[in-house]
Amino acid sequence: MSAPQIERVLRGMWDNLGRVAAEYPHLPRIRVFPPDGRVETRGIEHLDRAIAGGRPVIIFGGHLGNWEIAARAAGQYGIDVAQIYRAANNPLVDRMIARFRGTGSEFIPKGAIASRRALAALRRGAHLTLLVDQKLNDGIAVPFFGRPAMTAPALALLALHFDCAVLPARVERLQGAHFRLTIHPPLPLPKSGERAADVAALMESVNRTLETWIRERPEQWFWLHSRWPD
DSSP: OOHHHHHHHHHHHHHHHHHHHHHGGGGGGOOTTTTOSSEEEEOHHHHHHHHHTTOOEEEEEOSBSOTHHHHHHHHHTTSOEEEEEOOOSSHHHHHHHHHHHOSSSEEEESSTTHHHHHHHHHHTTOEEEEEOOSEEEEEEEEEETTEEEEEOOHHHHHHHHHTOEEEEEEEEEEETTEEEEEEOOOBOOOOSSOHHHHHHHHHHHHHHHHHHHHHHOGGGBOOOSOSSOO
16 A cells, blocks of 8 residues: 555544544444434344354454444344453443443453353353454464464354354444444354364454455554554
8 A cells, every 4th residue: 555545544544433432422322223224234134044043143343333333233133142342441431331332232341251251151042242353462373464463262262162153243334423234144164173273264264354344444444553463
């Protein structure tokens, strides 16, 4: 990318981030199901098909568009869902954001007890959502835009253990405070029998999905620290 192209992406990223911050107090009024005109949905049949088949579902996305729209959708769809998230460093801010997100879902902050609560949720028949574009220093190295990036393997570990349907969910900002939520077909689960290889293969597929979305709308990806070690 040329310097002017990079500058346009940077300006667009800050514009989108400012909008996301301003939209938090309005989240409780945004209805995805039934739609209120601000969010259009596509691909919900993939979720319905997975649930009808009796499989637990893991829905993943990234910090794209306004990612909170996907959280609102999960809570409003009428299914038992636990949402894994990274708590804000400031506890006052974290409580404020939780209030804006509203009820309808179990929210699980990342940390020491997150894995136990996620396991408990899947065992009771609930489904999971999580954002997977964050760096995890003690994760596994997975290619991301052609370079190794430390990536959390929890999604793959849980999906392979419980035979989950892994559905990508993308949020795009269309214009102003209007959005498109797209549920994509499930990713195939590798089943070579070699656990570490299958985990790495599934997370590589997850990262490739994120790459595609980011390349199409790079200004809508929120990422401000080094995703790669070098």
